[in-house]
Amino acid sequence: MHEGTLVFSFFLIFTGAALFATIALFTRQPLLIAYIVLGAVIGPFGTGWIETSESISQISQIGIIFLLFLIGLDMQPVNLLHTLRKAVIVALASSIIFAACGFAATYAFGFSTTESLIVGLAMMFSSTIIGIKLLPTTVLHHRHTGELMVGLLLLQDMIAIIVLLGLGGVSKGNQDVFDYLVTLISLPLLIAGAWLIVRFIFLPLLQKFDRFQEYIFLLSIGWCLGLASASEAVGLSSEIGAFVAGVSIASSPISLYIASSLKPLRDFFLILFFFSIGASFDFSLLSDVMIPAMTLALLYLGLKPVAFRLLLGKQSENSKLAWDVGFRLGQNSEFSILIAYIATSSLLIGEKASLLIQATAIITFALSSYIVIFNFPNPIAVKESLRRD
Template sequence: MTLLPSVAIFLGATLIAVPLFKKFKLGAILGYLVAGVLIGPSGLNLITDIETILHFSELGVVLLLFVIGLELEPSTLWRMRNQIIVSGGSQLLVTALVLALISHFLLGLPIASSVTIGLALALSSTAFAIQLMNEQRILNTPPGQQGFSMLLMQDVAVIPILLIVGSFSTFETDAGVAWYISLGAVVAVLIAGKFLVNPVLRIVANYGSSEVMTAAALFLVLVTALAMSSAGLSMGMGAFLAGILLANSSFKHQLEVEIEPFKGLLLGLFFIAIGMNLNLSLLIDKPIFIVSMSLLLVLIKAGIISSILLLNKQNLKDASRVGLLLSQGGEFAFVVMTLALSSLVLTPDIAAQVNLVVGISMAVTSPLVILHAQFFSTKNCPAVYESESVSHQPQVIIAGFGRFGQITARVLAANSIPFTALDKDAEHIEFVRKFGNKVFFGDASRLDMLEKAGIADARILLVAIDEPEQTLNIIKLVKQHYPKVNIVARARNRNHAEDIGKLGLDDFVREMFDGGLVACEHVLKSIGYSNGQAKKMTVIFAEHDAKMLEDAIKSDMNMETRLSSIKQGREELQQLFVKDSESS
């Protein structure tokens, strides 16, 4: 089958399955898996080239890990080192040991086969678990971060696991690459991220279009992932490392926005491919055995992970929820099974059964998480960390970080009020960041960009950009999607102020008006007027001008009416000055 019909089938299956499963609150991931089963060889057999699709769809996992890396600054990762080593390491070792013992003593498999299965099934699905944690809004909580540290440890352990499985082979395999090559690849990525990536992105931002920035983001991820893969490390770890290196970059939000659509589609394709990969004929032949093994896997992993979190002083609800979220088998189990088959460590029948157990464990995770939530809601047992986030969103977002926006930013910074600023001038951003300001490259007229900057949790948006039309677009966008956010806008001139006012925004500042009044007051005093007279004259003018502006905002004037209004206003102002002069 050619590419376009396959794409049409994938999209059609997604359009039907995912909304249906989300309607019944079973989650999008389970919808993808079922869609894959239906269109795959075990279902309608609409698509048969599963292996190629699975390899291509792994890019979704790569992009996911890159975005996660962008959210983790190196300092944050360093603070998590104990969780990664202790919690992640203990989960991996204990789970692998328990599953290997069950495989050897309960199922009667040889030691090499048992260890291989134990190591493969100890790995959870990074893409699956993180997607579920995002849906549950637990990823950025302390228990969610502990679960994430376990996933990180598992990703790091993939290469050693492949080396161990390869060592069980009776003949030589290419299970791994020399350690110094892998180390050299890591060092090369670190150097490139430190000295090359940001300068290149600045050039793209200054001279390229938004499409070129998208291409640059994808190129960065793919090159890093492929380089790490060639050096014997996982593509996902390479992308994750690249993301961490850019976590402090001014381009992080823009990169997230550009990659997000590709990440979502490819992750969906990945889960569909996993569903297609499941051999349901084995389930028909051995239904009790396969289902019981799948449930046993989920229960063992959930129990071990929950126990580790309880020992780390998490409450029962959060510990058991994270345990369930990480209880499924992972996508790397398919990689381990492929190597075990080529190394003659496992028979095709056993490898196929393990793959099916992994797929079913993924399928049952979402319903079990739903049952868990219902159980604890009836017990009236709220999670301690339900709303406590590890990251702190800004109270203020400043769109445009030129001289106008910087005045507010400096006052906020001096009073320790958190803010995030967005600007489209890459060189300008780099200069400002040298002074410790948190400024990111990005177009504030894009809703996804504002959302990455934290508009959902912000109290105030200051629109301080130069372009009048773009200012109006941002105001409309935020008032439509986030009406509770207070907006303060910069008006370039009187006409722009009228346009802003007609959008229902009262809080705007005419950038030249106040400065012009102050200059006028100085001129009047230099002519010979007293301080009080000069002040009064400017106040009269300001009040009259404000009234005229208010009338213009409330009415819908054509050009002829506007000119007539201006003439009438000038006459009224002259009368006010004459009246004030006669009374003084």
């Protein structure tokens, strides 16, 4: 970071975010794009006012954790299980289609078989943070569209974790079956442990001290971050742990209060997240992969809506809902960038292939946000007729 303090870095980020957001609103641009552009401008590859984005990126991950926790708070376990059963076929089939198309397109541009395979794997996933951020709260919490999107994104997270484990095994020269088995049994054990703690510790404490709002706030944050850390420790993602933490107390009457009290904290960290995306990419190198990156980005922005429309249609979902979900999940995922980092550090792919994955992800983040914000109901729409909180 800049040689100044963390406080000074936050001053640059949030003052800059306010300035760029003002410009974005006047010019009718998405706020998410403003934060990414800010990162590119004042980050290490721009003016260098903030010399490294690593610390900011680590802090910003808390925003994703809180986001998944809040989603879980409003999803009843019975409804969630029903949605996951319905989404599993769509998640698996779409992942295979996206991986195959990514492999074929990348190989056609002259990349090696291994690089094409890893690029294809990186293209399988959609962004949890953007998909859910641009979904109206009323749709997310009270309609089938929200439940279906969350189910698909959670299943994609599980697939992504398996891919990351596989890449880690290859980089070490072996694939430890034990690691996969631990991951498979960790989720049910995590859910069971969460249920026991909530029933015998968490809820009794809330009932005893429910008059102290500060205590409820602290206990909720501790529970969210604690289960997120436990999930990460057993080989799952912190996001999955946070979601389980939310679902585990969704039936409690206090869940609505917890959700409303944590929203400002979530937004604080999400601004840091989008800033870190822009700050972590060297846009000066974009020319090296511009043509294949734009080709892949446009391919997936068109392919994903069609694929989800067809797959969800076979699951008896109506056409309007299927198109809606498909366009909202048209972008690549944060996991894509993580796959690029791990594969590069393991010498499985070259710098150009890594840049291709990162550039495609950022381009789809931007273009998908424009598509949703200007055409579908969302909380930050520039058109009054589409704005839904």
